[in-house]
Every structure is written in C-alpha cells, then in structure tokens.
Amino acid sequence: MAKAALSGGWIFFPRLPCVFHSERMLWPLFFLVTAIRAELCQPDAENAFKVRLSIKTALGDKAYAWDTNEEYLFKAMVAFSMRKVPNRETTEISHVLLCNVTQRVSFWFVVTDPSKNHTIPAVEVQSAIRMNRNRINNAFFLNDQTLEFLKIPSTLEPPTEPAVPVWIIIFGVIFCIVIIAITLLILSGIRQRRRKNKGPAEGEDAEDKRATAVTVENGIPCDPLDMKDGCLNDAFMNEGERLTPL
Amino acid sequence: MACALEPEPLAEDSGDERPKWDNKLQYLLSCIGFAVGLGNIWRFPYLCQTYGGGAFLIPYFIALVFEGIPLFHIELGIGQRLRRGSVKVWQIISPYLGGVGLGCFTMSFLVSLYYNSILMWVLWYFLNSFQHPLPWSTCPLDLNRTGFVEECQGSSAVSYFWYRQTLNITADINNSGAVQWRLLVCLATCWVIVYLCVIRGIESTGKVIYFTALFPYLVLTVFLIRGFTLPGATEGLIYLFTPKTQILRNPRVWLDAATQIFFSLSLAFGGHISFASYNPPRNNCKKDAVIIAVVNSMTSLYASIAIFSVLGFKATNDYGHCLDRNIHSLINTFDLPDQSVSRDDYLAVLEHLNATHPARVAQLHLRSCHLEDFLDKSASGTGLAFIVFTEAIIHMPGAPVWAVLFFGMLFSLGLSTMFGNIEGVITPLLDLGVLPRSVPKEVLTGVTCLICFLLALCFTMQTGNYWLEVFDNYAISLNLIVFAFFEVVGVVYVYGMKRFCDDVEWMTGRRPSLYWQVTWKLVSPLLLLSIFVAYIILLAQKSPSYRAWNPLYEHFPARQEKLYPGWVQVICMLLFFLPSLWVPAVALAQLLAQRRGQKQQLVRPQLQDGHAC
Numbered sequence: 001m002a003k004a005a006l007s008g009g010w011i012f013f014p015r016l017p018c019v020f021h022s023e024r025m026l027w028p029l030f031f032l033v034t035a036i037r038a039e040l041c042q043p044d045a046e047n048a049f050k051v052r053l054s055i056k057t058a059l060g061d062k063a064y065a066w067d068t069n070e071e072y073l074f075k076a077m078v079a080f081s082m083r084k085v086p087n088r089e090t091t092e093i094s095h096v097l098l099c100n101v102t103q104r105v106s107f108w109f110v111v112t113d114p115s116k117n118h119t120i121p122a123v124e125v126q127s128a129i130r131m132n133r134n135r136i137n138n139a140f141f142l143n144d145q146t147l148e149f150l151k152i153p154s155t156l157e158p159p160t161e162p163a164v165p166v167w168i169i170i171f172g173v174i175f176c177i178v179i180i181a182i183t184l185l186i187l188s189g190i191r192q193r194r195r196k197n198k199g200p201a202e203g204e205d206a207e208d209k210r211a212t213a214v215t216v217e218n219g220i221p222c223d224p225l226d227m228k229d230g231c232l233n234d235a236f237m238n239e240g241e242r243l244t245p246l
Numbered sequence: 247m248a249c250a251l252e253p254e255p256l257a258e259d260s261g262d263e264r265p266k267w268d269n270k271l272q273y274l275l276s277c278i279g280f281a282v283g284l285g286n287i288w289r290f291p292y293l294c295q296t297y298g299g300g301a302f303l304i305p306y307f308i309a310l311v312f313e314g315i316p317l318f319h320i321e322l323g324i325g326q327r328l329r330r331g332s333v334k335v336w337q338i339i340s341p342y343l344g345g346v347g348l349g350c351f352t353m354s355f356l357v358s359l360y361y362n363s364i365l366m367w368v369l370w371y372f373l374n375s376f377q378h379p380l381p382w383s384t385c386p387l388d389l390n391r392t393g394f395v396e397e398c399q400g401s402s403a404v405s406y407f408w409y410r411q412t413l414n415i416t417a418d419i420n421n422s423g424a425v426q427w428r429l430l431v432c433l434a435t436c437w438v439i440v441y442l443c444v445i446r447g448i449e450s451t452g453k454v455i456y457f458t459a460l461f462p463y464l465v466l467t468v469f470l471i472r473g474f475t476l477p478g479a480t481e482g483l484i485y486l487f488t489p490k491t492q493i494l495r496n497p498r499v500w501l502d503a504a505t506q507i508f509f510s511l512s513l514a515f516g517g518h519i520s521f522a523s524y525n526p527p528r529n530n531c532k533k534d535a536v537i538i539a540v541v542n543s544m545t546s547l548y549a550s551i552a553i554f555s556v557l558g559f560k561a562t563n564d565y566g567h568c569l570d571r572n573i574h575s576l577i578n579t580f581d582l583p584d585q586s587v588s589r590d591d592y593l594a595v596l597e598h599l600n601a602t603h604p605a606r607v608a609q610l611h612l613r614s615c616h617l618e619d620f621l622d623k624s625a626s627g628t629g630l631a632f633i634v635f636t637e638a639i640i641h642m643p644g645a646p647v648w649a650v651l652f653f654g655m656l657f658s659l660g661l662s663t664m665f666g667n668i669e670g671v672i673t674p675l676l677d678l679g680v681l682p683r684s685v686p687k688e689v690l691t692g693v694t695c696l697i698c699f700l701l702a703l704c705f706t707m708q709t710g711n712y713w714l715e716v717f718d719n720y721a722i723s724l725n726l727i728v729f730a731f732f733e734v735v736g737v738v739y740v741y742g743m744k745r746f747c748d749d750v751e752w753m754t755g756r757r758p759s760l761y762w763q764v765t766w767k768l769v770s771p772l773l774l775l776s777i778f779v780a781y782i783i784l785l786a787q788k789s790p791s792y793r794a795w796n797p798l799y800e801h802f803p804a805r806q807e808k809l810y811p812g813w814v815q816v817i818c819m820l821l822f823f824l825p826s827l828w829v830p831a832v833a834l835a836q837l838l839a840q841r842r843g844q845k846q847q848l849v850r851p852q853l854q855d856g857h858a859c
Contacts (some may be wrong), residue, residue, distance in 0.1 A: 052578065054586040102581035153392040159384065167373035174373075175435055182442050189446070189688055 020163045022072045041097035041110045047119040052106040058146035081132040126152050274453040277460035279662025281511050281542040292626030298493035305503035313773045316765035319535035320737050325522030326531050326551030327749045331673030332516030339741045344444030346732045350516035352825045354670030360717045363705035365660040366433040375649035381642045382407035401803035404637045409795045416708045416716035418795035430706045437699040444668045451665045455481035458658040465655035466552045482558015485621045501780050514730040517666035520673035528755045534613040560638035568615035575610050721821040725750025728826045731774040738766050
C-alpha cells in the first residue's frame with residue numbers, strides 16, 4: 001500500500017456505505033499518514049541510516065531468523081537509546097520506522113518526532129546510538145562488526161595494556177640472570193688465578209711437609225722414616241732426605 | 247724472512263698453553279654454528295624460490311663442490327697446521343701477505359658490529375612475543391578511537407610494528423633522528439649476552455655451543471611438523487620445489503649460487519682458522535671440512551622446507567581472505583543472505599552477477615584472487631623474518647608460542663655465528679699481544695665487546711636499518727671475495743702446494759687427491775676471480791640507492807627509491823675499498839722494511855755469519 005502511495009499518489013479506496021461517512025474521511029487520512037510516514041523512511045532519505053546484520057557469521061548454528069519480532073526489538077532498542085537523549089524522553093517505539101528489509105538482513109530506519117511529520121536530525125540519532133551501542137549489540141548477541149550502522153562509526157576499544165609492558169619484565173629477568181652469571185664467572189676466574197699464583201708458593205711447603213709427613217704407599221700409611229722399615233726401601237732412604245722443591 | 251718458516255717448532259706455543267677443545271663435538275658444533283646463521287633461514291629459501299625452485303639446487307651444489315668445500319678445507323687445514331689466529335697465520339706464510347690477516351680481522355670486526363644489531367631486533371621481537379594477542383597483530387587506534395592509525399591502515403599491522411614501533415624509521419637517511427632507547431636496551435643486552443658466552447674464549451663458548459647450535463634444529467623440526475599440519479603447506483612446498491630449468495640460462499643464478507655458498511660458509515673471516523688452531527695437531531681436517539660444509543647446505547635445505555610450508559599456509563590464508571573480502575562486497579551490494587556464498591561458489595556467483603548486472607559489479611573494483619600471486623610474494627632478509635613470517639605466525643593457533651620459538655631460534659643461530667665473529671676478532675688480538683700477558687682474557691673480551699657496543703650505537707638510531715643495508719651491501723661482499731682469493735693463492739702458491747699437501751698428509755694420514763689439487767690450484771681461484779669481476783660489473787650498473795619507508799609517498803606502502811646523499815656514498819666507497827687495502831699496504835710496508843734492513847746490513851760490518859734465527 002505504501003508503495004502505491006509512492007508510485008502514483010492516486011489512492012483507490014473501496015466505496016463505503018454512507019453510514020460510515022466519518023470512517024470514510026479517516027481512510028484517506030490513514031493512507032496519507034502512511035504515505036508521509038513511508039516517505040520519511042526511504043533508502044538515502046534525510047536522516048535515515050542503513051543497518052546491516054550478519055547473524056550467521058556471528059552465531060553460526062545458533063543463528064536466529066530475522067522476523068518482525070526482531071524488528072520490534074530493534075525499534076525498541078533505538079527508541080530506548082533516543083529516550084536517553086535530553087529533550088527526547090518521549091520517543092515511542094512507533095516513532096521508529098523501518099523499511100527496505102532485505103534477505104541480507106539489512107534495512108533502513110529513521111526516528112520521527114512526536115508529531116510524526118519530521119525526522120529527528122541524524123546527529124542526535126548518531127550520538128544516541130553511539131552511546132548505547134553496547135546495549136544494542138548485546139540485545140542481539142552481535143558485535144560492532146556484525147551489527148553495522150553504516151555512517152555511524154563505532155568507538156573502538158583500545159587493547160588493555162598492563163601497567164608495565166610485558167617486554168620490560170622479560171628483559172629485566174634476562175638481564176639480571178646474565179649479569180649475575182657474568183659476575184660469578186669473573187669472580188671464579190679471579191679465584192682461579194689467585195689459586196694459581198699461590199700454587200707455586202704452596203708447592204714448596206708441601207714438599208717440606210712431605211719429608212716429615214707419614215709416607216703412604218698403595219694407600220696404606222707407613223710409619224715414619226726413623227721407626228720401622230717395610231714400606232721404605234733402605235737403598236732409597238738417603239734419597240728421601242734430599243727431596244728438593246722443583 | 248725465510249727462517250720463520252720452520253715446520254715443527256710452530257707446534258709449540260712459546261710458554262703458555264693454547265686453549266683446547268674439550269672434545270671433537272665441541273669443535274664441530276662451533277664450526278657448524280658459525281657457518282649456519284641467519285642467511286640459511288632467510289636468504290637461501292628466497293634464492294630457491296626466485297631462481298626456479300628445485301633447479302637452483304644444481305648451481306648450488308656445483309658451487310659447493312668446486313668452491314665451498316675446497317676453500318673450507320684450506321682454512322681448516324692451515325689453521326690447524328700453523329696453530330695460530332688469522333693474523334699470525336698470514337704473517338707466518340709470508341710477511342708480505344700479513345695484510346690478508348689484518349683484512350680478515352677488520353671484516354670480522356665490521357660484521358660483529360652489524361650482526362649483533364640484527365640480533366638486537368630479534369631480541370626485541372622475542373621479548374614482545376610473550377603476550378597474547380601479539381602486538382603486531384592489530385593496528386593501534388587513532389586519537390579519537392574511531393579507526394586505526396593512518397600509517398597502519400595504509401600498510402599493515404606487521405609493517406607498522408616493524409617500521410614504526412620497532413625502528414621508528416625516518417623517511418630519509420639524512421635525518422638520523424634520535425637513538426631509540428628500546429633498541430639501545432636490547433643492544434646492550436645482546437652484547438652482554440655475547441660477553442657472557444665469549445668471556446673465556448672457547449672455554450665458555452664451548453659450553454654454550456651445545457645449546458645454541460642444536461636448539462635451531464629442534465625448532466626447525468617442530469616448525470616442519472606444525473607446518474605440514476597446516477592447510478596450504480603442500481601448495482607452498484610444491485610451488486617452491488617445482489624446478490623451472492630454463493632459469494638456469496640466466497648467469498645471475500650461477501653468480502648468486504656461488505656467492506651464497508661463499509657467504510653461507512662464513513669463509514675468509516678468520517673465524518674458522520681460529521677454531522681449527524685449537525685442534526690437536528693430528529686431526530682429520532679434510533673430513534671435518536666436508537662434514538661441516540655438507541651440514542651447512544643440508545640445514546639450508548631443511549630450513550627452506552620448514553619456512554615454505556609455513557609460507558604456503560600464509561599464502562592460502564591470504565587467498566582465502568581475498569575471496570572472503572570479495573564475497574563480502576558482493577553480498578553487501580546485492581543484498582544476498584549472509585553466508586550464502588561459500589568460497590567454492592564464489593566464481594560461479596560472480597559470473598552470474600557479472601552477466602546480469604555488469605555495471606554494478608564493475609563498480610565494486612573487486613581484486614582478482616589467485617593463489618599463485620600470493621605464493622609469489624617472496625621476501626628475504628629482515629623482510630622475511632619480521633614482516634612476512636610474523637604475519638604467518640599471527641594466523642597460527644597458539645601464536646605467542648610459535649613467535650617465541652621462532653625468534654628464539656633466530657637468536658641462537660645469530661649468537662653461534664657471533665661466537666665465530668668474535669673469535670675472529672679476539673684470537674688475532676691475543677696473538678698480536680695487544681694487551682700484556684698479565685691482563686686476563688676476560689678484560690680483553692670485555693673491552694672488545696664494549697668498543698663494539700659503542701660503535702654499534704649508530705644502528706639504534708632511526709636510520710639504523712638504512713645503515714645496516716649499507717654495511718651489508720658494501721662492506722662485506724667484495725672484500726671477502728678478495729681475501730678468499732688471496733687465501734687460496736697464498737696457501738697454494740706462496741706456502742706451496744706440495745708443502746701444504748705434506749702437512750695435510752701428516753695431519754690426516756692421507757695425501758689430498760687429484761680433486762683437491764685441481765680445485766685448489768685452478769678451479770677455486772678462477773671461480774673467485776670471475777665472481778669478483780661479475781660483482782664489480784653488477785655493482786657498477788646498479789645506482790647507489792636505497793628504498794625508504796615514507797608514509798607521505800604517493801605509492802605508499804611501496805617503498806620510495808632514493809639515491810644516497812654524497813656523504814653516504816663516500817662512506818660506502820670507504821667501506822668498499824679500505825679493508826682490501828690492508829693487503830697492498832702491508833706488502834708495501836714489508837717491502838720498505840726489507841729494503842731498509844738490507845741497506846742497514848750493507849752499512850754495518852757483517853759480524854754474524856747469516857746466523858739462522
């Protein structure tokens with residue numbers, strides 16, 4: 001019926017009996033109103049926005065079908081968003097008009113003012129939708145990418161960054177480990193060198209001690225030189241006294 | 247002086263012990279680690295793909311057999327026989343050839359500088375891989391949070407992360423910009439890690455090399471297995487290895503194969519000579535040379551299989567996304583139901599729509615999607631590692647794990663190569679006795695690392711990447727070929743082929759066969775000479791230009807080709823010629839010293855009867 005109004009402007013209404021004279025007046029009015037309302041919601045109309053839903057992409061098997069009930073919910077969400085705008089608290093669901101619903105699931109909508117003659121400026125609708133985008137998305141289980149309002153840019157959520165960037169933490173760990181390892185290596189190197197320096201000096205003491213220490217042969221400690229024989233060969237006894245440090 | 251060339255006393259070090267390898271495996275792993283580097287991962291697969299896939303293996307193996315293995319054997323043999331670092335070896339062979347050793351030392355030094363700067367970038371990516379989602383997977387938001395940063399939107403998230411958030415690159419090499427503190431911190435860490443590993447020379451690197459040389463193989467295997475399970479891997483591999491034999495007619499292929507073998511084995515740096523000098527005198531250097539060279543080439547092949555299976559996955563993924571974008575456009579324009587066109591139906595639907603509504607379809611400017619186009623997108627060098635591969639990793643499930651493994655592998659590959667480079671710097675310094683003997687080795691390595699770190703700060707500036715390309719293209723390529731040529735000629739003709747063969751027979755127990763003698767005497771020198779000439783011709787034809795990342799360029803994200811300014815060209819020429827000048831300079835100095843010595847001998851009455859030293 002609305003399309004007929006758009007195409008021609010000539011409206012044919014059935015002949016009604018005279019008794020319904022008042023209703024007869026109402027019919028043209030009804031069609032006129034529908035016509036005007038229809039004109040308000042058109043693709044690329046003033047203050048109209050296109051909406052595109054990708055339900056199957058978002059939900060896969062759990063996708064619901066888009067029917068008039070969903071449209072009703074959509075109108076309700078838009079009306080709800082408008083009611084949050086100051087001066088627009090009286091927006092009703094009937095003020096939101098939908099048209100050109102396609103199989104894609106895309107459609108156009110406008111929001112009219114209470115007089116139903118004019119549409120609310122796009123800027124107000126845009127800001128209202130942006131404020132409540134999250135609620136609208138959640139009502140349909142969709143997100144910014146699957147429920148698109150063309151011409152209404154969504155505010156993107158910045159990625160949550162921790163207080164200290166991750167890389168600094170890992171860097172700190174690695175750096176500390178490496179510095180500790182270097183310090184340990186340097187210290188052990190110094191200790192080794194000190195031992196090597198002391199080594200020749202200690203060697204002399206050891207040689208003297210050996211001359212008076214208990215001689216060990218095959219792991220069996222022998223008695224000191226001057227006491228028993230057995231471990232010591234008499235022929236070499238003179239040599240034992242003359243141990244010289246190398 | 248001829249008396250310096252006595253055979254046996256060279257085996258003795260004057261007083262103090264030369265460090266030794268703990269076991270043969272350490273030595274082999276060190277040489278393999280030095281030879282196997284980043285080039286095996288990111289240069290060989292690119293060459294393979296560009297030059298006809300499987301067909302490239304033919305010139306590659308020919309170059310390996312006639313150039314790589316013989317040169318390598320000479321380096322190991324001469325180092326093991328003379329038991330000295332590269333500088334002293336050449337002084338011993340002939341004082342006139344001392345410049346070769348100094349040149350190799352300079353090369354090692356220059357390469358250490360910029361190689362560790364590459365590791366700085368690898369470390370930065372490694373540190374950033376420990377988070378999910380990876381920082382290079384999404385663009386940052388712009389100021390009013392309605393979209394992405396423009397530079398990122400125009401290129402891609404991975405390019406943005408590399409060029410802006412890592413390098414913070416300027417559009418021109420003249421604007422040096424500021425030092426990037428994040429990179430500075432990473433550079434310091436890299437040098438500290440290198441110092442930790444080389445602190446006591448091969449005593450310390452010998453322990454670390456077990457990990458750094460073997461870990462990359464583990465990671466490559468893991469990537470290979472994962473790569474094969476990803477969709478599209480087989481396409482990538484088939485595309486890579488399908489031989490296109492007609493490409494072999496292009497002489498460029500042979501040149502690149504020869505240079506790839508040459509640079510891949512890290513010849514003429516002096517590092518291998520140093521490593522071999524720590525061997526016991528009687529060690530089969532011939533077998534070692536063949537083993538290490540073959541392992542290096544096999545690693546290149548193995549790596550390219552792993553890389554290309556992942557890149558095949560990436561190409562398939564991109565192809566799928568291209569189709570999806572087109573399908574999305576069609577669905578939105580023609581109001582078809584959501585998800586009604588699958589990827590398989592796309593072509594049929596497109597045809598149908600083109601027949602019924604050609605004007606509207608043309609208006610959409612759909613990009614044609616072909617899998618081959620995506621497979622053709624190849625990259626080498628830093629482009630492969632930091633842009634292409636990182637993008638592939640984002641799409642793999644469990645991306646942070648793969649990123650950590652990949653950059654950890656790159657880091658250990660680079661680190662084991664750094665050991666060889668630093669060895670090529672430190673051993674000559676020790677042999678020359680730059681610092682007195684009482685100064686411990688740790689101090690020498692520390693001072694060396696510190697000096698290298700300070701000089702490498704130029705790579706942390708915003709133009710660091712441009713300077714790295716300068717170093718990479720001009721400093722090392724030609725000079726190494728010159729030094730390798732002098733190495734072969736020096737050993738074969740100056741030291742003497744017969745003498746060297748005797749030494750090898752003494753060390754290995756078998757005299758070098760005809761193959762070795764022919765390649766040493768004829769084939770390798772000729773090959774090196776022809777590579778040298780070809781390189782000069784190619785470089786003369788190419789204008790000294792670089793490709794800058796300029797967001798204001800009209801064809802952005804394509805890189806803008808700019809000529810090097812005058813002062814940069816001067817630096818390029820200096821880097822190009824100066825290292826090779828060591829050879830004639832030292833020869834000339836030696837000649838003058840000889841002449842002066844002769845004159846003095848004539849003047850002074852002869853008190854000693856030519857007493858041999």
